[in-house]
Amino acid sequence: LLVSETFDSLPDIRPTPLHRPAWHFETESAVEQLTRQFNTRDLQGFGCEGLPLAIGAAGSLFQYVKETQRSALPHITSLTTETRDDSLILDAATRRNLELEHSLHDNTEHTLIGILDYATTPMGSRLLRRWLARPLRSHAHIEARLSCVSTLFEAACHEAFTEVFKHISDIERILARVALTTARPRDLTALRQSLAQLPALQTLLASLTHQEHLLELSKRLTEQPAILDKLNQALIDSPPVLIRDGGVLARGYSAELDELRNMSQNADQFLLDLEAREREATGIPTLKVNYNRVHGYYIEVSKIHVDKIPVHYSRRQTLKAAERYIT
Numbered sequence: 001l002l003v004s005e006t007f008d009s010l011p012d013i014r015p016t017p018l019h020r021p022a023w024h025f026e027t028e029s030a031v032e033q034l035t036r037q038f039n040t041r042d043l044q045g046f047g048c049e050g051l052p053l054a055i056g057a058a059g060s061l062f063q064y065v066k067e068t069q070r071s072a073l074p075h076i077t078s079l080t081t082e083t084r085d086d087s088l089i090l091d092a093a094t095r096r097n098l099e100l101e102h103s104l105h106d107n108t109e110h111t112l113i114g115i116l117d118y119a120t121t122p123m124g125s126r127l128l129r130r131w132l133a134r135p136l137r138s139h140a141h142i143e144a145r146l147s148c149v150s151t152l153f154e155a156a157c158h159e160a161f162t163e164v165f166k167h168i169s170d171i172e173r174i175l176a177r178v179a180l181t182t183a184r185p186r187d188l189t190a191l192r193q194s195l196a197q198l199p200a201l202q203t204l205l206a207s208l209t210h211q212e213h214l215l216e217l218s219k220r221l222t223e224q225p226a227i228l229d230k231l232n233q234a235l236i237d238s239p240p241v242l243i244r245d246g247g248v249l250a251r252g253y254s255a256e257l258d259e260l261r262n263m264s265q266n267a268d269q270f271l272l273d274l275e276a277r278e279r280e281a282t283g284i285p286t287l288k289v290n291y292n293r294v295h296g297y298y299i300e301v302s303k304i305h306v307d308k309i310p311v312h313y314s315r316r317q318t319l320k321a322a323e324r325y326i327t
Contacts, residue, residue: 002060020060027052030059037062037076047081054081075179087134100132120165123172144213151211157204164201168194185239185248192231198223271297284308298324 003017004025023029034043034055048054058079065073096102099111108114113132119125136142152158169190177183178191198221205218239248251258263270275289284305291297295316301309302322313325 002057002064018064020064024060024063025056026059027056030055030062033059033062034079037073038078043079046079048079051081069180071180073179075176082134085137087136090133090135095133101129120162121168122170124165126172148211148213151208151214155208157207160204161201164197164204167197184241185235185243186241188231189235189237189239192228192235195224195228195231282308282310295324295326298326300324 002020002024004020004022006022031043035041038046043049043055048058062073062076065076090098090100096104101111101113102108103111113129116132117125117128119128136145152161171191171194174183174187174191174194177187202218202221202223205214205221209215209218234249234253236248236250240246249257251261271289275287278289278299279285279287282301282305284301286302286305288300289297290300298316299313300322301324306323309323309325312327314327315323316326317324
């Protein structure tokens with residue numbers, strides 16, 4: 001909970017409010033930041049044009065996220081305006097007394113969410129928590145949800161959906177890390193596995209198209225073959241936890257990387273091959289490729305063959321019977 005530092009006293013609220021500078025809540029500053037982020041002229045298209053307090057709150061939240069993440073936020077592309085007509089407003093004290101998410105003993109056991117939450121994915125659990133914290137007031141929306149639940153119950157396809165969802169990871173969090181360039185190799189393999197489940201999920205939804213809301217969901221749930229193919233080509237089956245450990249990208253994805261990898265793993269053979277190529281190119285049968293700690297890698301040619309030295313060789317050291325070069 002973010003509050004302006006101008007508020008000296010607040011009721012006992014959990015979690016403890018975080019005070020922010022008052023100018024973070026200024027409407028003009030918030031509009032400037034949000035329109036720059038969304039690349040729009042104004043906020044009219046988001047339904048909040050006449051809500052200065054809401055805009056100020058959104059601007060403060062956006063400023064806080066920018067400061068904590070310390071990077072660009074390309075995945076934040078819009079905002080949604082919620083009104084009192086959409087849902088019931090339950091303050092923190094009401095939610096605590098009703099034991100929706102936390103009991104009076106500050107745990108989740110024997111709470112409403114603890115009883116109802118059988119979601120297979122973290123995304124489903126978070127969505128259920130949001131729904132319980134904001135009960136709908138619109139009868140049309142309530143009836144739509146009930147219709148979807150009834151359709152799924154009558155079709156007896158719960159187990160089939162659960163089996164698909166078991167292989168879907170927390171895509172919301174993974175995509176946020178991708179946008180913030182903090183994703184790890186196993187995040188990408190989890191995303192690959194999740195995207196591979198979309199055809200099966202679409203097939204299940206296609207069998208329930210007599211329900212209009214599930215039909216709309218099926219249309220919005222599009223496959224991503226290009227991204228999935230790229231991930232399949234780029235990543236090995238079981239990459240390391242951290243990218244600095246190496247061995248994340250599959251062979252054949254990058255010819256340049258494959259060459260560097262072969263040099264790293266077969267350095268001795270690479271030097272022998274280089275020596276053979278240089279001998280053939282220069283016609284110097286005694287040419288050698290060597291290494292020392294002073295000069296690093298160098299090419300050594302006896303002085304009787306100095307007239308055959310190519311122009312791209314640079315002399316590095318002169319010895320009694322040989323010359324050493326680098327390229």
